[in-house]
Amino acid sequence: MSTWDNNPVLKVEHLTMRFGGLTAINDLSFNIGRGDITALIGPNGAGKTTVFNCITGFYKPTEGRLVMNRSNGEKHLLERMADFKITADAKVARTFQNIRLFGGMTILENLMVAQHNPLMVASNWTIGGLLGLGGYKKSNVDAIETAKYWLERIDLIDRADAPAADLSYGDQRRLEIARAMCTGPELLCLDEPAAGLNPKESLELNNLLQYIRKEHDTSVVLIEHDMSVVMEISDHVVVLDYGVKISDGSPEFVKNDPHVIAAYLGVEDDEVDQVEEEVGIA
Amino acid sequence: MQARQKDSLLVASVKDSLGAAVITFALACVMIGLRVDVASGRGAELFLEHRWLAVAVAVLVVFAGRLAMNIFFWKREDPPSLNLSGLMPKGGLGAGSSNIIKYGLLGLAVVLPFVLMFWLGARGSRQYIDLAILVLTYVMLGWGLNIVVGLAGLLDLGYVAFYAVGAYSYALLAHYFGFSFWLCLPLAGILAAFWGIILGFPVLRLRGDYLAIVTLAFGEIIRVVLLNWYQFTGGPDGLSGIPRPSFFGLEFTRGEGGFASFFGLDYSSIHRIIFLYYLIFAMALFTNFVTMRLRRMPIGRAWEALREDEIACRALGINTTNTKLTAFALGAMFAGFAGSFFATRQGFISPESFTFLESAIILAIVVLGGLGSQIGVVIAAIVMIGGFEFFREFEEYRMLVFGMIMVVIMVWKPRGLISSRTPSVALSRNAKGISADLVQEGHG
Ligand SMILES: Nc1ncnc2c1ncn2[C@@H]1O[C@H](COP(=O)(O)OP(=O)(O)O)[C@@H](O)[C@H]1O
Ligand SMILES: [Mg+2]
Numbered sequence: 045m046s047t048w049d050n051n052p053v054l055k056v057e058h059l060t061m062r063f064g065g066l067t068a069i070n071d072l073s074f075n076i077g078r079g080d081i082t083a084l085i086g087p088n089g090a091g092k093t094t095v096f097n098c099i100t101g102f103y104k105p106t107e108g109r110l111v112m113n114r115s116n117g118e119k120h121l122l123e124r125m126a127d128f129k130i131t132a133d134a135k136v137a138r139t140f141q142n143i144r145l146f147g148g149m150t151i152l153e154n155l156m157v158a159q160h161n162p163l164m165v166a167s168n169w170t171i172g173g174l175l176g177l178g179g180y181k182k183s184n185v186d187a188i189e190t191a192k193y194w195l196e197r198i199d200l201i202d203r204a205d206a207p208a209a210d211l212s213y214g215d216q217r218r219l220e221i222a223r224a225m226c227t228g229p230e231l232l233c234l235d236e237p238a239a240g241l242n243p244k245e246s247l248e249l250n251n252l253l254q255y256i257r258k259e260h261d262t263s264v265v266l267i268e269h270d271m272s273v274v275m276e277i278s279d280h281v282v283v284l285d286y287g288v289k290i291s292d293g294s295p296e297f298v299k300n301d302p303h304v305i306a307a308y309l310g311v312e313d314d315e316v317d318q319v320e321e322e323v324g325i326a
Numbered sequence: 327m328q329a330r331q332k333d334s335l336l337v338a339s340v341k342d343s344l345g346a347a348v349i350t351f352a353l354a355c356v357m358i359g360l361r362v363d364v365a366s367g368r369g370a371e372l373f374l375e376h377r378w379l380a381v382a383v384a385v386l387v388v389f390a391g392r393l394a395m396n397i398f399f400w401k402r403e404d405p406p407s408l409n410l411s412g413l414m415p416k417g418g419l420g421a422g423s424s425n426i427i428k429y430g431l432l433g434l435a436v437v438l439p440f441v442l443m444f445w446l447g448a449r450g451s452r453q454y455i456d457l458a459i460l461v462l463t464y465v466m467l468g469w470g471l472n473i474v475v476g477l478a479g480l481l482d483l484g485y486v487a488f489y490a491v492g493a494y495s496y497a498l499l500a501h502y503f504g505f506s507f508w509l510c511l512p513l514a515g516i517l518a519a520f521w522g523i524i525l526g527f528p529v530l531r532l533r534g535d536y537l538a539i540v541t542l543a544f545g546e547i548i549r550v551v552l553l554n555w556y557q558f559t560g561g562p563d564g565l566s567g568i569p570r571p572s573f574f575g576l577e578f579t580r581g582e583g584g585f586a587s588f589f590g591l592d593y594s595s596i597h598r599i600i601f602l603y604y605l606i607f608a609m610a611l612f613t614n615f616v617t618m619r620l621r622r623m624p625i626g627r628a629w630e631a632l633r634e635d636e637i638a639c640r641a642l643g644i645n646t647t648n649t650k651l652t653a654f655a656l657g658a659m660f661a662g663f664a665g666s667f668f669a670t671r672q673g674f675i676s677p678e679s680f681t682f683l684e685s686a687i688i689l690a691i692v693v694l695g696g697l698g699s700q701i702g703v704v705i706a707a708i709v710m711i712g713g714f715e716f717f718r719e720f721e722e723y724r725m726l727v728f729g730m731i732m733v734v735i736m737v738w739k740p741r742g743l744i745s746s747r748t749p750s751v752a753l754s755r756n757a758k759g760i761s762a763d764l765v766q767e768g769h770g
Contacts, residue, residue, distance in 0.1 A: 100641060131643030138641050146634035148765030149627075150749045156624075157631040158642045163624035170625045170652075174616070180623075188751070204753040209764040227643055 046293070048077030048280050052113065053231050053263045054099070054122075054136075059108035061094050061287075068094045069287040072108070076231065076280075078115070081257055082265040083274045083295075086284035087307065092267045093141055095284070096233050100138045101127030112136060114230055115261060132161050137229035139220045141236050141267075147209030151200055151219060154208050155191035158226035163187055194222040198252060214245030218252060225256065232256070234266040238273050246270070250277055275299065283307070339396035347389040354384045428701050435462075435607055439600045448596040455599050459606055459671065461711045463664055466610040468691040468703035470660030473617055475689065476698035477626065478653035479633025479766065480530070481538040483685055484545025487525075488518040488658035490680035492665020494552060497565040497675055507571040507670050511663060518662025519655040521548075526654035530647060545685055553677040564676025571670050573601055602671050609667060613660045614700055620656075622750050629653050630698075630750070634766045687711075694735055696742025698765070706742075741765075 052075035061069040069091045076082045084092050097103040099110055099122060110122035112134045120134035130136050146154050156163075166183030167173030173180035195201040198218040203211070208219060217237055224232055237253075238246050254277065256262055268274050274281060274295065281298040283291040291301040298304055361375040438458055442451035467489065474482045495514040499505040505513070529540045552559045559565065570578060576585040578598035585601075586593040620626040628649045631639050639646050669675050691710055695702025710728070717724055735742075746759035 102637075102640075128640045128643050128645050131641060132645075140638070140641070144635050144638040144641070146631050146638065148634055148747060148760055149630060150752065150760070152751060152753060153627060153630075153749060156751055157627050157639070157644070160624050160628050160631075160642060160644050167623055167625075170620070170623055173623045174619060188753075192753070201753075205749055205758070207760045207764045223642070 046077075046280075048075045048080055048082070051078045052076055053078040054113070054265075055109070055111040056095070056099075057109040057111065059095070059098060059110065060106050061091070061098055061103060062106045067287055069098070069105075069284075072284070072287070072289050074282045074289060074292055076263060076265050078113075078263055079257065079261070080263055080279040081253060081277055082263070082280045082282065083278035084265060084267045084282050084284065085269070085271075085274060090284040091287040092284055093235055094287075096138060096235055096267070098123070099130075099233060100136060101125055101130040112231065131227055131229070135228065135230040136233065137224035137227045137231070138233040139217075139224055139235055139237060141239070143213075143216050143220055145208040145211075145216055145220055145223070148207060150205050151195065151208050151211070152188070152191055152204040154219060154223050155194060155226045156187055158223045159187045159190065161227075190226060194225060197255065198222050199248075214241050214248070217241065217245070218249065221249075221252060221256075225260070225262070229262055232262050232264045234264065236267050236269065238268060238270050246273065253277055335397065339393055342396055343389050343393040346392045347385050350388040351381065351385050354381045358384055424701060427705075431701075431704055439603050443596070443600075448594050452596055452599055455596075455603050457712065457715050459599070459603050460715070461707050462603070462606040462610050463668060464688065464691060464707040464711050465704050466606065466613050466664045467661060467688045468695065468707055469610065469613045469617060469700060470657045470664065471688050471692050472695075472698060472700065472703055473620075473629070473660070474653050474657035475692050477617075477621065477633065478629040478650060480650060480653065481534070481541070482654070482657070483538050483542035483682075483689065484525075484548075485541075485657070485661060485688055486680045486682070486684040487545040487548040488522060488661035489665040489668065489684065490548055490552060490677070491518045491521050491658075492662030493669040493675050493679070494559060494565075494665075495662065496666035496669045497568045498559070500569050501565060501567075507569060507666070511666050514666035515659040515662040518665065519659035522655040522658025523651055526651050530650045530654065542682065542685075545682060549677050549680050552680070560676075562676060562678075564674055564678075566674040568669050568673050568675065570598065570673065571601070571605065602667075606664075606667055606671075609663055613663075616656075618700065625649065625652060627750055690732065694732070694742055696739075696746075698747060699742065702742055 054076040056072060056074050056076075059069055059072045060067065072091075072095065084095065086092055094103065098105045098108075101122060105123050108123065112120040112122055114120065114135060120130075122130055122134060122136070125134060131138075146157060149157070163180075163183055164170070167180040168177065192201065192204075195204055198215070198221075200211070200215060200219060200222075208216065211219060221232075221234065221237065224234075234253075238249055241249060250273065253264060253266075257264060266278075268278075278295055281291070281293065281295050282289060283298055283301075283304050285307040290303045290307055291298050293301070359377055359381040361377055362372055363375055364370055364372060435458075439451070439455050442454050445451070446454070467485070471482065471485050474480050474485070492514040495517045496505075496507065496510040499510050499513060500507075525541075525544050529537060529544065532540055553561055555561065572578075573585050576588050577583070578585045578595075578601065580586070580593045584593065585591075585597055591597070617626075621630075628639065628644050631642075631644070632646060632649055632653075636646055639649070668679070672679075687710065691703055691706045694710070695704070695706035709731075713731075714724060714728070717727065720727070741763070746761060747765050748759050
């Protein structure tokens with residue numbers, strides 16, 4: 045029995061998602077280990093983003109269960125919860141394949157919005173804050189400190205007051221991760237965080253993810269195409285193809301799994317060489 | 327290269343305009359050139375009149391107009407609309423000049439009644455103080471709507487409904503229970519907010535155009551109910567004899583116990599006008615104060631985030647329905663306050679004062695001022711409401727001019743007069759405003 049089965053932070057059980065006649069995910073089960081970096085890989089259209097949308101409540105699964113085990117012992121059945129509750133109560137945060145920052149707000153503001161819920165409580169749902177009661181001021185300062193902490197991690201502290209839309213692509217990706225981290229998640233879902241990054245940005249991203257795993261009680265699940273990234277940073281790999289799980293195990297195991305090689309080779313004839321190289325069997 | 331391009335611009339424009347002229351000629355020959363008339367002299371016989379001059383004029387006008395539009399707007403690579411906006415300072419006003427305007431206007435508003443009194447006397451200044459009261463009412467309404475449209479990005483076309491709820495709340499409470507203005511002012515705000523929540527709950531699931539249409543319909547429904555519930559609201563006759571506000575219990579009446587005799591002044595009806603002026607001034611400032619404070623609080627930031635990207639908000643654990651509802655209810659509350667002020671100032675209200683045109687004017691003030699900009703709303707309200715009143719003589723052309731100004735401003739400064747967003751929180755002291763080009767308008 046592997047480590048991710050002993051103490052999973054999220055159990056995906058018999059997850060099925062249909063859109064009309066199209067079955068995007070079919071009876072998918074896997075575990076996400078606490079403290080692991082788990083990679084979800086598979087060809088385009090395999091249903092990876094759909095899995096994330098089910099976990100974070102943006103889609104209601106047709107069938108199946110999603111059990112989130114928080115470190116304080118609480119259990120949450122994600123398939124029954126509203127999307128914002130999943131972040132607020134079950135502590136699952138996510139980023140998007142097409143970046144969704146608040147472009148017209150500053151970088152600092154982006155990180156402050158992410159701390160909305162604790163700040164609302166501290167401001168007695170605005171009333172206390174409006175009247176200038178003490179508790180809110182302190183929480184506000186703390187929230188700014190948290191934001192600064194993450195800004196230092198992603199090297200954007202000097203640009204804290206610049207609009208988020210002015211950032212380069214790589215910076216935007218990392219800001220979106222920092223923003224998700226500001227919600228204090230126990231599970232962080234990253235949808236293709238390395239897509240479109242140059243090697244330097246990609247390296248910075250790796251460092252950020254390693255740092256998050258080392259210093260925070262946050263398990264990470266990420267969708268990734270770049271095999272070198274997957275092999276380097278992940279502890280556990282789940283491979284999807286046409287909505288079905290075709291492999292599940294350590295990076296070493298998955299790399300040599302004939303199902304995976306077949307699936308990847310079966311994608312497109314002209315991609316064979318490239319894929320072979322990526323998977324490392326060429 | 328340059329010359330050839332100029333040439334082709336001219337040639338293309340002339341060709342296009344000639345085509346238009348030919349079409350006009352064909353149409354005008356029949357529609358303008360021939361006129362059937364009854365000849366009075368010859369026993370009511372029909373006769374045909376040819377008006378070739380009119381046809382020629384029509385064709386020429388179309389040709390010249392189209393040529394001008396082609397050359398200056400349509401076929402150019404750099405239409406003057408672009409050049410025009412280039413003439414304006416980029417990124418809106420700098421922090422310095424914007425502050426000067428802000429405090430200048432504030433100072434002016436504080437001393438305005440006395441300056442006018444000093445200058446024009448009690449009789450002559452009354453009309454202008456009345457106008458200033460009207461402008462301030464719209465400033466307050468604009469600021470209230472700015473929360474909904476400018477901050478939260480929810481397009482509300484029925485805002486006047488809450489203004490009506492506020493006005494009728496006060497009028498009815500005073501009519502049936504004899505409540506005073508000062509008691510009714512908060513009640514009117516609460517009732518309007520309550521209606522905001524009731525209407526908002528089903529409506530706020532919709533987005534964009536749908537939201538706009540449904541809020542428009544709700545605005546009309548409230549007006550139609552007021553119009554038809556004759557026994558309760560007086561229907562089209564309206565409600566009259568609405569009590570005037572008192573100054574800490576002092577009525578603005580002649581004789582013993584009135585405001586004038588208490589302060590040892592000679593009675594003058596202008597006292598009440600000046601009092602009303604400062605009342606709406608204080609109410610508007612209160613609206614602004616609350617809004618500016620809320621902007622720096624989590625709820626205000628959530629409104630703006632909602633305008634930027636609703637899905638991202640939900641992914642950050644923000645309850646978007648509640649957040650929208652608070653914006654809607656708060657905007658409605660300020661409209662309710664303004665409504666009860668309107669009722670007490672007029673002494674008479676009827677559903678006619680709460681037509682869609684009012685909503686449109688308030689929205690125009692917000693949009694022209696620059697979505698989300700507080701000082702922009704003030705400038706737009708002064709220009710629009712002041713302009714309306716100054717051009718009262720040209721009654722028929724007012725709407726025409728109003729439309730033209732809107733078009734010019736939208737071409738000139740598409741994001742409104744003040745188009746820069748101040749960050750709600752900043753690390754450095756001299757954080758710059760965010761150019762409106764980056765700020766989203768919201769999708770509902
Ligand atoms: N909202 C939706 N409605 C219909 N089909 C969808 C929807 N979302 C995803 N799909 C389909 O589900 C399949 C998986 O998509 P997706 O999860 O985005 O794949 P990927 O693995 O590339 O992220 C695709 O065939 C896609 O067209
Ligand atoms: Mg995807």
